[in-house]
Amino acid sequence: MPRILLHACCGPCSLMPLSALKDEGWEPTLFWFNPNIHPADEWLKRRDALREVAEKFDVPLIEQGDVPDPAEWVRGLGGQTAFGERCALCYRPRMLAAAELAAAQGFDAFTSTLLYSKYQNHESIIREAEQGAARFGAAFLYRDFRPFWWDGINMSKELGIYRQKWCGCILSMKEALAQQKEAEERKAAQKAERAARLAVEAEERRRKKEAIAARQAEKEQKRKERLEKKAAEAERS
Numbered sequence: 001m002p003r004i005l006l007h008a009c010c011g012p013c014s015l016m017p018l019s020a021l022k023d024e025g026w027e028p029t030l031f032w033f034n035p036n037i038h039p040a041d042e043w044l045k046r047r048d049a050l051r052e053v054a055e056k057f058d059v060p061l062i063e064q065g066d067v068p069d070p071a072e073w074v075r076g077l078g079g080q081t082a083f084g085e086r087c088a089l090c091y092r093p094r095m096l097a098a099a100e101l102a103a104a105q106g107f108d109a110f111t112s113t114l115l116y117s118k119y120q121n122h123e124s125i126i127r128e129a130e131q132g133a134a135r136f137g138a139a140f141l142y143r144d145f146r147p148f149w150w151d152g153i154n155m156s157k158e159l160g161i162y163r164q165k166w167c168g169c170i171l172s173m174k175e176a177l178a179q180q181k182e183a184e185e186r187k188a189a190q191k192a193e194r195a196a197r198l199a200v201e202a203e204e205r206r207r208k209k210e211a212i213a214a215r216q217a218e219k220e221q222k223r224k225e226r227l228e229k230k231a232a233e234a235e236r237s
């Protein structure tokens with residue numbers, strides 16, 4: 001059976017690539033190397049989730065690297081901090097490390113679970129992986145795992161695998177938190193707007209009721225006056 005080194009960014013993204021590669025007849029080995037997942041506790045959570053996946057799928061896991069320093073990563077970007085620009089610089093060390101290890105340990109090919117995420121740039125990953133493959137004499141296997149997106153999400157939930165809330169780096173974390181704050185503020189504003197609208201509507205209903213009651217009281221008063229007038233006239237005659 002041909003052996004493939006599967007670079008893995010996290011537990012949930014590994015599930016479907018593992019299944020698909022096994023179905024194709026590959027014998028996968030997971031490879032944890034992610035030098036810009038921040039902060040430290042997030043890096044540890046994702047690594048532990050991958051260990052869980054390796055155990056559940058009964059596949060070997062090779063771990064490389066230690067908890068990374070966010071400040072060092074940002075410095076290394078040399079100002080290319082925009083989403084997309086920085087992502088190519090994020091794929092590069094991963095693909096280089098995977099290619100080097102695949103060549104050194106005689107794997108028939110290497111690939112990455114980054115190709116499962118619909119948020120990643122496939123062209124950029126392919127470019128970085130092929131450069132790594134050429135440099136170390138390894139074979140890169142391209143697969144588009146994105147059609148398995150929902151299957152992977154459902155499986156990770158069923159298995160209770162830790163699911164992250166941002167892509168990985170400190171910048172993506174800040175962006176995700178800012179988006180979340182924005183969404184919460186939008187929701188709170190919509191809630192307040194709805195409450196104000198309901199209060200105005202309730203006030204309108206109360207005023208209408210009051211006006212109806214006042215009209216009815218006026219009618220009743222007139223009716224009483226008519227009856228009293230008739231009674232007085234009857235008495236006089």
Ligand code: SF4
Pocket residue numbers: 036083084086087088090091167168169170171172
């Ligand atoms: S957003 Fe994701 S892919 Fe892009 S640099 Fe950050 S961790 Fe890497």
